[in-house]
Amino acid sequence: MxxxxxxxxxxxxxxxxxxxxxxxxxxxxxxxxxxxxxxxxxxxxxxxxxxxxxxxxxxxxxxxxxxxxxxxxxxxxxxxxxxxxxxxxxxxxxxxxxxxxxxxxxxxxxxxxxxxxxxxxxxxxxxxxxxxxxxxxxxxxxxxxxxxxxxxxxxxxxxxxxxxxxxxxxxxxxxxxxxxxxxxxxxxxxxxxxxxxxxxxxxxxxxxxxxxxxxxxxxxxxxxxxxxxxxxxxxxxxxxxxxxxxxxxxxxxxxxxxxxxxxxxxxxxxxxxxxxxxxxxxxxxxxxxxPMEHRAFVPFRFRHKRVQLPFQSLPSPEELLEALKATNIREEWAGILLGFPHLLREADPLEIHYYELGESFSIVAMNGEVVGEYGRFIKTQYGERVLPVGYSNGHTTYIPTARQLAEGGYEGDYVFYRHGKPSPYAPSIERMIKEGMVELIDGRQN
Incomplete structure (x- = not known):
């Protein structure tokens, strides 16, 4: 063609x-x-x-x-x-x-x-x-x-x-x-x-x-x-x-x-x-x-995949009402979830898009604050072929690793309450996201 x-x-x-x-x-x-x-x-x-x-x-x-x-x-x-x-x-x-x-x-x-x-x-x-x-x-x-x-x-x-x-x-x-x-x-x-x-x-x-x-x-x-x-x-x-x-x-x-x-x-x-x-x-x-290397454009291909990221737990109505009495981030967290009960769900959708435009010019994009490990993973798997990016096509919250979720801190714990999520994500998200990105890039799922 x-x-x-x-x-x-x-x-x-x-x-x-x-x-x-x-x-x-x-x-x-x-x-x-x-x-x-x-x-x-x-x-x-x-x-x-x-x-x-x-x-x-x-x-x-x-x-x-x-x-x-x-x-x-x-x-x-x-x-x-x-x-x-x-x-x-x-x-x-x-x-x-x-x-x-x-x-x-x-x-x-x-x-x-x-x-x-x-x-x-x-x-x-x-x-x-x-x-x-x-x-x-x-x-x-x-x-x-x-x-x-x-x-x-x-x-x-x-x-x-x-x-x-x-x-x-x-x-x-x-x-x-x-x-x-x-x-x-x-x-x-x-x-x-x-x-x-x-x-x-x-x-x-x-x-x-x-x-x-x-x-x-x-x-x-x-x-x-x-x-x-x-x-x-x-x-x-x-x-x-x-x-x-x-x-x-x-x-x-x-x-x-x-x-x-x-x-x-x-x-x-x-x-x-x-x-x-x-x-x-x-x-x-x-x-x-x-010196820069010449690359050819290829027939454009666009693919999309949604990965449901499970939360560790769902708070009860009693827990949220009790949290309203706090004087820290949990008060704000409880107010968001009580005000928008549809956010009390078992998982968040991570939207992953793949754009293939040229040789060494493909992009895998995610709608969250993705930590560095996911970018390194893509580069290890695909070399110069794919550019990994976050902050794209919407926003969910931070996307930490399993280790960071276990450690806690801002990316692994605090931010989930600041953003009105039911709880931090389950550690299994790292495996799910990496598998999802590979499936999408390799064209095994539309």
Missing amino acids: SLSTMLGAAKVNITPDFPVELQPFHPRLRADGQTSVVNRPLHVRTLVFRQQTAEGDRRYGVLISADIIYFVDQRVHSLRRKMAERWGIEGNAVLFQGTHTHSAPFPGSRVDASEDEAYMDYIELLEARIMESVEQAMANLEPVVLERGTGTCGIGTYRRRIVDGSWTMNPDLTVPVDQELIVLRFRRPDGIGADGGTASPGSVKALLVNFACHPTTTCDNAISSDFPGAAMDELEQELGGGAVSFFLQGCCGDVKVATLRGDRYYDGNEEDVARFGHELAAQVRVVLEA
């Missing part, structure tokens, strides 16, 4: 021009509520791939990366419906990912759609700008060639350490994290070498940068795209010509940017954002300046 693959790219501002409440990841520093301060603007970046056969049949693959913490389920459903109605794009062909900056407005309620009203001003702005970005990308489709390169970046640290007998969110530099930096470069055909191999300097349409690290650099009560936005902005300015640099967040649920002071993390500011962003951009440049 003769295939022609084209790429359109767009970058659209999604910064609100009205006061907003930011993600409350550090209430002590955000006690003053809404803010209109913009330290670094927010953007949505969109890559639209269109593949056409000699017979004229067309198929799309769409990647959307927004400077938000993540997309919530109901907004993903809404946007997919709009794109299908307007352009005929199949739902599973669209990847929605948040870069996971914690300095952006709420993109909707993670608890229930009925709570979206409080955030609707920003939701409407965000969805309108996303649709605009797809339209812009559709308008500049052109042929491209694909190149791949790898490097490393050392700004991430493992963020779990025992302090006074308890697992805390503190750096443990003895535990290695995935430092791999993957760069895909999309060039216009004038940049391809005469032998069809390594490209000579030419015209860059877009970059895709895949790296795994929590963007929690700054706790200021101000809007910021954090280090991913800083890095992509810097690369775009250097490339010029309207090139779009697209950040694809990896599996970083237990990896935090290295705001280190001794054996503790400190609360950074925009100077730190710029520093880490510049370091990431510098390491991307190292990859771009070395």
